[in-house]
Amino acid sequence: MMFEFRVQAVCPETGARAGELVTPHGIIETPVFMPVGTRATVKAMSPREMEEIEAQIVLSNTYHLYLRPGVELIEKAGGLHRFMNWHRPILTDSGGFQVFSLSGINRIKEDGVEFSSHLDGSRHFMTPELATRVQEGLGSDIAMCFDQCVELPCDEETARKSVERTLRWARRCKEVHRRDDQALFGIVQGALFDDLRKDCARELIAMDFPGYSIGGLSVGESHDEMYRILDLLNPILPQEKPRYLMGVGFPTNLVEGVARGVDMFDCVLPTRNGRNGTLLTSRGKFNIKHSRFEEDWGPIDPDCDCYACREFSKAYIRHLYRSGEMLGARLCSWHNLRYLISLMKGAREAILEGRFPQFRDRFHELFSTGKV
Numbered sequence: 001m002m003f004e005f006r007v008q009a010v011c012p013e014t015g016a017r018a019g020e021l022v023t024p025h026g027i028i029e030t031p032v033f034m035p036v037g038t039r040a041t042v043k044a045m046s047p048r049e050m051e052e053i054e055a056q057i058v059l060s061n062t063y064h065l066y067l068r069p070g071v072e073l074i075e076k077a078g079g080l081h082r083f084m085n086w087h088r089p090i091l092t093d094s095g096g097f098q099v100f101s102l103s104g105i106n107r108i109k110e111d112g113v114e115f116s117s118h119l120d121g122s123r124h125f126m127t128p129e130l131a132t133r134v135q136e137g138l139g140s141d142i143a144m145c146f147d148q149c150v151e152l153p154c155d156e157e158t159a160r161k162s163v164e165r166t167l168r169w170a171r172r173c174k175e176v177h178r179r180d181d182q183a184l185f186g187i188v189q190g191a192l193f194d195d196l197r198k199d200c201a202r203e204l205i206a207m208d209f210p211g212y213s214i215g216g217l218s219v220g221e222s223h224d225e226m227y228r229i230l231d232l233l234n235p236i237l238p239q240e241k242p243r244y245l246m247g248v249g250f251p252t253n254l255v256e257g258v259a260r261g262v263d264m265f266d267c268v269l270p271t272r273n274g275r276n277g278t279l280l281t282s283r284g285k286f287n288i289k290h291s292r293f294e295e296d297w298g299p300i301d302p303d304c305d306c307y308a309c310r311e312f313s314k315a316y317i318r319h320l321y322r323s324g325e326m327l328g329a330r331l332c333s334w335h336n337l338r339y340l341i342s343l344m345k346g347a348r349e350a351i352l353e354g355r356f357p358q359f360r361d362r363f364h365e366l367f368s369t370g371k372v
């Protein structure tokens, strides 16, 4: 069996799930946080270090790799796992989001999206078929349909059109998808409109995908709006299939997403914010450049087991950061990634042991103290 998802435990009070996702490159224990390695590397981290922090699966981007170095080169290397020397699971995003958020002058047509490369302005035309073929060439374990994610705020008519296009494009992706060692997920759109979200989910479920992504969120909506959409979709999406909330995220959103039946998350937050000194800890977040850490000899997070927290002081990491030393960015990214991976590991153990509500309350109590 190439691809299988087993729900091992469900929290009776919230519906939070602990599961196992079997892929050709290994078993993923969920809930899981997926570090983002957009251009075939999780910035500043080596594969060996990613294994040390127990990263189970990394995300990469079709849009970026298609533009550079090109899928042909990666196919010659034997696929993305071999090219980047990461032999655990990989999930690729389809480019639906990146084409709109990164490229210049994009024009949506029924057939696909015309866009100019953010690298050199060259013109390209991405279609559902091309996005699917590129992901098959990359050889990721989990691929995404090519979808249209609308910016918020957006009126209902615009959102409805994007849902209808996303569904037509999902059918076209499924039509051309051939690799049986790669799972293609459908992506639910519909902005913040309940009926559009339900209709989109139902149509995708009828196409019978092995997993379902919740797109169109983490694009500026409030936490309450995000949670309302999750509450809406949780009972509709098949319980026996994985649910992946795209682009999330911040620790509180991860824990509240788990409480609403989400199994998989990804976000650039830990590495991007890590590089500018923002640290996520069990007691809230802070920025290492603050003067209060000048003579702080303690670890970033006393409850963290990562290399940065075991071996270095905040004072030293602050010095590295202020000096623009690469090790500063590395240690902050290293810690933030391990913190989110550990947070999901803790949630999983709590669900398996029947104490997720307590885990959730304790998390919020400690994280909101913000006293660091």
Ligand SMILES: Nc1nc2cc3nc(NCCc4ccc(CCO)cc4)[nH]c3cc2c(=O)[nH]1
Pocket: 093, 094, 095, 096, 097, 098, 144, 147, 148, 149, 187, 214, 215, 216, 217, 218, 219, 246, 247, 248, 267, 268, 269, 272, 273
């Ligand atoms: N195919 C597809 N991919 C997506 C990726 C996404 N990523 C997001 N949000 C990420 C937002 C995000 C970006 C940067 C940072 C760190 C800086 O503070 C945090 C969050 N929403 C997303 C929605 C979609 C979507 O509908 N379809």
Ligand SMILES: [Zn+2]
Pocket: 300, 301, 304, 305, 306, 307, 308, 309, 310, 334, 335, 336, 338, 339
């Ligand atoms: Zn740490």
